[in-house]
Amino acid sequence: MNRKKRTLGTVLGWLDLPQEIDPAVFRVTVIGMRRASVENHTGILQYSETCVRLLSADGVMRIEGKELVLRELASGRLVVEGCIRAWRMEDAI
Amino acid sequence: MIWQFMQGYVILQLEAPALERILSALFAGGVRVRRVRRTGACVCELEMPCRHVRTLFSLRRRYGFRMRVIQRRGLPFLWRKLWRRKVLLFGTAFVLAAFCFLSTRVLIMEVRGCERMDEQLLLDTLREAGVQRYMRHRGVDFVGIANATAARFDQIAWLGLHCEGVVLTVEVKESLPMPEIEDISVPCDVVAAKAGVVVSVTMLRGKALVKPGDRVSDGQILIGGTVQYKDAAPYLTRARGTVTAAVVYEARVTAPTTERELAETGESKPFLRFRIGRTTVFETRCPYPFVREEPDGSAQLGSLFASVVLERGIYRELIQTERALSTGQQREAAVVAAEAAATAQLAAGADVIVKAVWTEEENGVIVGVCRITTEENIGIQREIMHGANNGIGED
Numbered sequence: 001m002n003r004k005k006r007t008l009g010t011v012l013g014w015l016d017l018p019q020e021i022d023p024a025v026f027r028v029t030v031i032g033m034r035r036a037s038v039e040n041h042t043g044i045l046q047y048s049e050t051c052v053r054l055l056s057a058d059g060v061m062r063i064e065g066k067e068l069v070l071r072e073l074a075s076g077r078l079v080v081e082g083c084i085r086a087w088r089m090e091d092a093i
Numbered sequence: 094m095i096w097q098f099m100q101g102y103v104i105l106q107l108e109a110p111a112l113e114r115i116l117s118a119l120f121a122g123g124v125r126v127r128r129v130r131r132t133g134a135c136v137c138e139l140e141m142p143c144r145h146v147r148t149l150f151s152l153r154r155r156y157g158f159r160m161r162v163i164q165r166r167g168l169p170f171l172w173r174k175l176w177r178r179k180v181l182l183f184g185t186a187f188v189l190a191a192f193c194f195l196s197t198r199v200l201i202m203e204v205r206g207c208e209r210m211d212e213q214l215l216l217d218t219l220r221e222a223g224v225q226r227y228m229r230h231r232g233v234d235f236v237g238i239a240n241a242t243a244a245r246f247d248q249i250a251w252l253g254l255h256c257e258g259v260v261l262t263v264e265v266k267e268s269l270p271m272p273e274i275e276d277i278s279v280p281c282d283v284v285a286a287k288a289g290v291v292v293s294v295t296m297l298r299g300k301a302l303v304k305p306g307d308r309v310s311d312g313q314i315l316i317g318g319t320v321q322y323k324d325a326a327p328y329l330t331r332a333r334g335t336v337t338a339a340v341v342y343e344a345r346v347t348a349p350t351t352e353r354e355l356a357e358t359g360e361s362k363p364f365l366r367f368r369i370g371r372t373t374v375f376e377t378r379c380p381y382p383f384v385r386e387e388p389d390g391s392a393q394l395g396s397l398f399a400s401v402v403l404e405r406g407i408y409r410e411l412i413q414t415e416r417a418l419s420t421g422q423q424r425e426a427a428v429v430a431a432e433a434a435a436t437a438q439l440a441a442g443a444d445v446i447v448k449a450v451w452t453e454e455e456n457g458v459i460v461g462v463c464r465i466t467t468e469e470n471i472g473i474q475r476e477i478m479h480g481a482n483n484g485i486g487e488d
Binding site: 043044045046047048049069070071072073074075078 | 128131
């Protein structure tokens with residue numbers, strides 16, 4: 001799987017195409033400080049009012065804030081609403 | 094959100110030590126969950142479509158959590174609650190049917206651009222063609238009706254009928270009046286219509302016979318239609334031009350010594366009037382030709398659709414009497430009357446330059462005098478009746 005992904009990424013690079021068109025890539029969109037949309041995650045590790053941790057192919061993502069609500073949880077997409085203070089990849093180098 | 098409402102959804106409370114595992118399982122199972130909110134250490138609330146609740150039951154066996162339905166929302170649940178209320182359903186159906194029916198009809202007609210054309214005549218003509226309020230607007234050939242109606246009136250250059258929703262707009266473009274065509278083959282002079290002092294002369298055709306500063310009398314030729322160029326034989330033409338002159342208008346009015354006024358005779362009669370809206374349903378007959386109404390009280394009986402009012406009062410009989418005016422009042426009345434009389438003589442488009450108003454005494458009678466000086470075009474065309482038409486042409 002990882003090899004397939006790497007190959008697709010390499011092909012996209014050769015063709016000078018943006019990486020976003022890869023439908024399986026992990027993608028985070030933060031709109032202001034109230035809404036974050038996460039696509040292509042693989043599951044929820046932790047959810048509380050102050051912290052949401054999500055598992056993805058690239059590692060564990062952490063969203064911190066206050067009064068966090070999972071606005072939408074559908075196939076491959078999760079929308080977090082609330083007062084978002086920070087987000088980061090936990091095991092990123 | 095609307096689709097979710099149409100499908101129906103439930104608000105659930107889940108209680109489990111590891112809620113994240115259940116959420117991940119729902120996510121993996123393709124269940125669409127909304128508004129997940131943590132309400133306690135091991136408790137959360139979420140919204141879920143009705144059709145996915147069965148999936149949750151199968152998960153409950155595996156993960157062993159507690160589940161409680163807090164609320165059921167959406168159209169299926171609303172329908173289940175309301176379907177027994179027959180009157181409400183009937184009312185809703187009636188309103189929807191009325192809405193659907195009325196939306197196929199023309200409820201408002203607006204006419205735009207009707208200035209010289211009689212609007213009522215146009216509406217009557219359209220009514221004859223079948224275009225009126227409450228008509229069905231689907232399938233009507235508005236273009237054909239508009240063209241046929243426009244062809245019936247010379248004043249209309251173009252007529253458009255646009256129906257948007259329930260509003261039918263009748264747009265009228267009126268035709269311009271035909272310009273007056275001057276017959277240049279008929280020779281004429283420009284003569285003075287009034288006496289005055291010439292201020293300016295603008296000659297377009299013919300020969301100017303006056304210059305600024307000249308005093309002219311009524312009927313005097315200002316621009317001649319007989320033109321002679323050097324030693325050539327004179328010829329006749331249609332003189333044309335504008336001669337602006339200062340014209341004086343004067344009005345003298347004798348002051349009235351008395352004034353008519355209405356005075357009460359002392360006779361009176363009570364009256365009763367019953368009104369619904371603006372329509373008078375009943376009223377006591379008035380026996381006097383001139384009366385003054387003195388209201389004595391009114392009662393509003395109702396105002397559901399229109400105001401229903403009962404009025405009481407007294408008719409006071411009036412009679413015309415003559416009242417003598419003082420000298421000051423006579424002067425004032427004379428001045429006002431003289432000014433009105435002088436203003437009535439002014440030609441349309443005349444510019445007022447000077448206006449003077451005063452009173453005089455003539456044989457013991459007060460006379461109001463108003464003198465207005467204007468600047469206006471005094472030239473009018475008059476045909477040349479004498480002589481033969483020798484070589485008529487244009488200069």
